[in-house]
Amino acid sequence: MKAKTPYHHGDLKEALLAAAESVLDDSGLHGFTLRESARRAGVSHAAPKHHFGDVRGLLTEVAARGFQQLTRRLKTKLRAAGDDLDAQFVATAEAYVGFAEAHPEHFRIMFRSDLVDMQSPSLMSAALATFTEMTNVIRRQRGEPEIGAESLDACMTSAQLINDILIGWSHIHGYAHLKLEGQLAMIPKAAQKDMLATAGRRLARLVRS
């Protein structure tokens, strides 16, 4: 009977995060509520307060986990891409867009500064990890050694590097976002087919030039 419904959940924080993600998958951001998340975790409607404060706190952690997933995806794809420079760009784009398509609601929340506390340490460090991964793609392109997240700030002095990062990231993010929000409807599906590959090659050429 103790195993049935112990007063103390044990790992409620984790359970609530998982529940929140399942709500998002099922009902989207629109159907997402604190109370529904609590319901799925099998606790009372006010239980989340102790762990996350308010709905913003919960969503912030959800967003952080999104960046962690994205980072993992990037690492996997990049490892598979090998040393080819074009392939690295394509892999980055595929990982990014792939994540957005696989977890649209999750992706949305990661870029909603009105819903989430972008200053939160856990969110910032998760986002920084993703950013570092993409920065290293550019650095490899430029024949520079990879860096860790801790020394990112120090590298943000080269105007050329920053420009390349911004061009690459903006493009990939923009494409992912436009596609996710149904803005590419007027463009024939067939043309979007190898869009990622073509864009990857062109971006690579741009950065190399």
Add this chain to the structure above:
Amino acid sequence: MKAKTPYHHGDLKEALLAAAESVLDDSGLHGFTLRESARRAGVSHAAPKHHFGDVRGLLTEVAARGFQQLTRRLKTKLRAAGDDLDAQFVATAEAYVGFAEAHPEHFRIMFRSDLVDMQSPSLMSAALATFTEMTNVIRRQRGEPEIGAESLDACMTSAQLINDILIGWSHIHGYAHLKLEGQLAMIPKAAQKDMLATAGRRLARLVRS
């Protein structure tokens, strides 16, 4: 006394849209409610139903008006830019990013397929007008004649054209969105300064190549 509070508002639809936009400017998407919009328009809480159905209907019209504003901004900036190709790209980027910064909440809503009915005729035609404006920038780059919104579909056959549009639009949109959502915090402000101009030139070169 009749002029004070006539039972029939006269142009409630317009008044509600204006009220909704003022709510968004003041309190953001988070503070936006149907009832508050009705309050500011001076009508009862259920009045919007007759004109917009539900909150989604209202936001859809708000989004459509956003695209109309963006189109106007693009036209103005492009006219000022003259015939120089680089300048046209820079102008497009400035208009786009400028709008996002001037009306962040409005901009957000335009790309929220979960909040808005992207199939709505008025929204679709407004978005199409914006898209046409940007397509014509590319077409001028390529020395092709400008087209109207009605003949857009017919032009979406050239893979090269589509690719150029996607690269340009994705980049500008991605940059605007990332900046709006505070994701460029780790990049020094100084470096972002002439980001738009540099990117414009590089994109122009890319499209020309």
Add this chain to the structure above:
DNA sequence: CTCTAAACTTGACATCGACAAGATAAAATG
């Protein structure tokens, strides 16, 4: 002038996020 349909109001309901106060159990303390 009458009547009908559009435009708006009033009232109600379920649900939400947040808060306060209480209950329970784990952990620290003695």
Add this chain to the structure above:
DNA sequence: CATTTTATCTTGTCGATGTCAAGTTTAGAG
């Protein structure tokens, strides 16, 4: 081991929201 503290979770409540149903007012057609 006994006790006290503290973290964790529950119950109850509040104002506010979106939506619906039913009633009220007015414009405009016939």
